[in-house]
Amino acid sequence: MPAAWAEGVYVYDRDGKRYLDFLAGFGACNAGHNHPRIVAAARDQMQHLVHAPAGVMAHEPMLRLAHKLSAVAPGGANMFFFGNSGSESVDGALKMARYVTGRSDFIAFLGSFHGRMLGGTAVTASKVKYRRGHGPHLPGVHFARFPYPYRSLAPSVDACVDEALGDIHRLFEYVVAPEDVAAMLVEPVQGEGGYIFPPRRWLEALRELCDEHGILLIFDEVQSGFGRTGEWFASDLYDIQPDVVCLAKGIANGFRLGAFGARREVMGQWGTASHGTTYGGNPMACAAALATLDVIRDEGLLENAQKQGAYAMAQLRDLQGESAIVGDVRGEGLMIAVEFVKPDTDREPNTGAVRRILDRSLREGLLMYPCGHWTQTIRLIPPLNITRAQLEEGLDIFERAVLAES
Numbered sequence: 001m002p003a004a005w006a007e008g009v010y011v012y013d014r015d016g017k018r019y020l021d022f023l024a025g026f027g028a029c030n031a032g033h034n035h036p037r038i039v040a041a042a043r044d045q046m047q048h049l050v051h052a053p054a055g056v057m058a059h060e061p062m063l064r065l066a067h068k069l070s071a072v073a074p075g076g077a078n079m080f081f082f083g084n085s086g087s088e089s090v091d092g093a094l095k096m097a098r099y100v101t102g103r104s105d106f107i108a109f110l111g112s113f114h115g116r117m118l119g120g121t122a123v124t125a126s127k128v129k130y131r132r133g134h135g136p137h138l139p140g141v142h143f144a145r146f147p148y149p150y151r152s153l154a155p156s157v158d159a160c161v162d163e164a165l166g167d168i169h170r171l172f173e174y175v176v177a178p179e180d181v182a183a184m185l186v187e188p189v190q191g192e193g194g195y196i197f198p199p200r201r202w203l204e205a206l207r208e209l210c211d212e213h214g215i216l217l218i219f220d221e222v223q224s225g226f227g228r229t230g231e232w233f234a235s236d237l238y239d240i241q242p243d244v245v246c247l248a249k250g251i252a253n254g255f256r257l258g259a260f261g262a263r264r265e266v267m268g269q270w271g272t273a274s275h276g277t278t279y280g281g282n283p284m285a286c287a288a289a290l291a292t293l294d295v296i297r298d299e300g301l302l303e304n305a306q307k308q309g310a311y312a313m314a315q316l317r318d319l320q321g322e323s324a325i326v327g328d329v330r331g332e333g334l335m336i337a338v339e340f341v342k343p344d345t346d347r348e349p350n351t352g353a354v355r356r357i358l359d360r361s362l363r364e365g366l367l368m369y370p371c372g373h374w375t376q377t378i379r380l381i382p383p384l385n386i387t388r389a390q391l392e393e394g395l396d397i398f399e400r401a402v403l404a405e406s
Contacts, residue, residue: 001367006033009383009390011367020394022368022382027191027223027335030250031295032383038253041291042284054082054281055273061286068293069261074219074235075242077261079268082281086222086248087115089258092275093244094119094138094183096260097216100269103182105140107168107215111148111193111373114185114220114246123185126193126373142176144168146190147198150328150339151347161202168209178213183244188234191223194372195337195379197330203240210243216266218244222258223335226250227296227384230306230333237332253292257285301384305333308391312336312380315395323406325353336380339372343406349376353405360401366394 004014009032011019024030031038045061052059062082070078081092094106108114108123115121116130122138124130131137144167152160172178184206190196210217219242224234228250231237235245243266248258258280261267296302313331316338320326327341327350340350340357354370357378361368371377382394 001362008032008034009386017365019362019365019367020382020390020397022366022380022394022398024381024383025254026249026369027228027381028249029254030226030228030384031253031292031299031301032385033254035253035292035295037295038255038288038291042255042288045284045287049283051279052283053278055276059281059283059286061283061290062281065286065289068290069247069259072232072293073247073261074221074233074245075261076263077245079264080259080261081267081275081277082286083258083260083277084256084280084282085115085258086220086246087117087120087258088277088280089222089246089248089260090114090123090185090220091117091119093218093246093260094123094185095275096262096267096270097183097218097244099271099274100266101182101214101216103180105142105176105181107142107144107171107176107181107184109146109186109190110143111146111190111196112143112185112187112220113190113192114187115222126190140176142171144171146186146193146196147202148194148196149199150330157199158201161199161205164202165205178209178215181213181215183216183218184210185218185220187220187224188238188240189224189229189332189335192371194339194377195330195335197332200238200240203238207240216243218242218246220246222246222248226292227302227305228333228335228381230302230309232296232302234332234335251292252285252289253295255285255288256282257289296384299385302333304386305384308386308388309333309336311388312391312395315399316380319399319402323402325350325406326402331380334380334382334384334386337371337377338380338402339377341376349374351375354378357398357401357405360404361397364397364400366397366401368398
């Protein structure tokens with residue numbers, strides 16, 4: 001769509017047509033488009049200092065942001081490196097993990113998406129199209145299954161978890177010694193892979209394996225962070241703490257910023273000048289991030305995400321009962337997915353229906369986006385300050401589009 005301007009939960013095209021945005025810039029605009037407090041903070045900073053390379057100038061917005069992030073970031077992270085994107089955050093975290101541990105290899109998971117730079121591509125396995133033509137990839141990356149109960153052939157959730165953990169133990173037995181693994185990199189909720197929420201026991205087991213073998217546990221919270229799940233971070237849902245956390249998207253409400261962080265005893269081992277950036281931690285983006293954190297807290301966006309998300313899940317599960325093509329509804333807060341299947345099949349992915357539902361919804365003024373290995377899932381991720389009336393407006397459009405397909 002030819003977007004011209006946006007405000008709150010709406011985007012407008014050049015002809016003035018209004019679209020409800022249930023994409024929120026891939027979860028970057030958690031406080032809604034052009035939030036006045038966030039825009040004002042960036043504009044004010046622009047009048048004082050536009051650019052200050054972090055390796056030379058320790059500007060105030062970045063220092064204040066590091067301090068404020070340490071109060072909410074998972075894993076007790078209190079040292080941060082600021083870049084420009086989620087891809088940079090992942091690449092930096094991998095680089096640091098090798099340096100700090102003195103080890104070479106990584107374990108990542110099928111269905112993962114960690115960015116499109118060379119390092120991020122090497123640990124991405126949601127679709128082969130992200131990897132095709134870009135090899136040879138970063139060496140030393142090994143993949144194990146991510147537990148996906150809806151699509152697992154295992155007879156129970158526990159068996160699904162055991163199946164996924166078995167992959168890691170087989171890697172340790174046949175492919176890579178655990179003492180050669182620098183880090184396990186995981187999305188606590190898979191994003192591009194289909195908005196898959198793993199069973200708690202699996203994440204607990206990853207934490208235990210990493211502790212047992214001296215492996216760093218890296219959480220990629222680029223899409224699931226900053227209130228998207230109704231908590232500050234998805235790791236808070238599970239009460240499981242990583243050693244390193246990768247951040248971006250919702251960190252600055254659409255301004256270009258990424259970060260990764262860890263406890264001082266981990267990140268402080270990284271040598272001076274081992275990593276750097278020219279534009280990372282831009283003063284305007286850091287000022288916007290400071291305002292974003294304040295808005296999430298002051299305007300009760302975590303609570304609103306929980307409240308509106310619970311309502312949306314109830315409505316979507318009612319829709320599931322009415323439509324044979326709605327296979328699964330899952331989510332926490334306003335990180336919600338609806339997975340579509342072909343009727344009268346054993347959960348065969350319905351990619352065609354997803355495409356048509358998205359097209360119908362867009363014509364009626366609702367912007368959404370797919371995910372999942374077979375592009376069989378639609379994600380609903382509106383801004384966290386959406387009202388009940390706005391949410392109902394979008395859900396009504398979505399329901400009509402689904403029932404027209406059923």
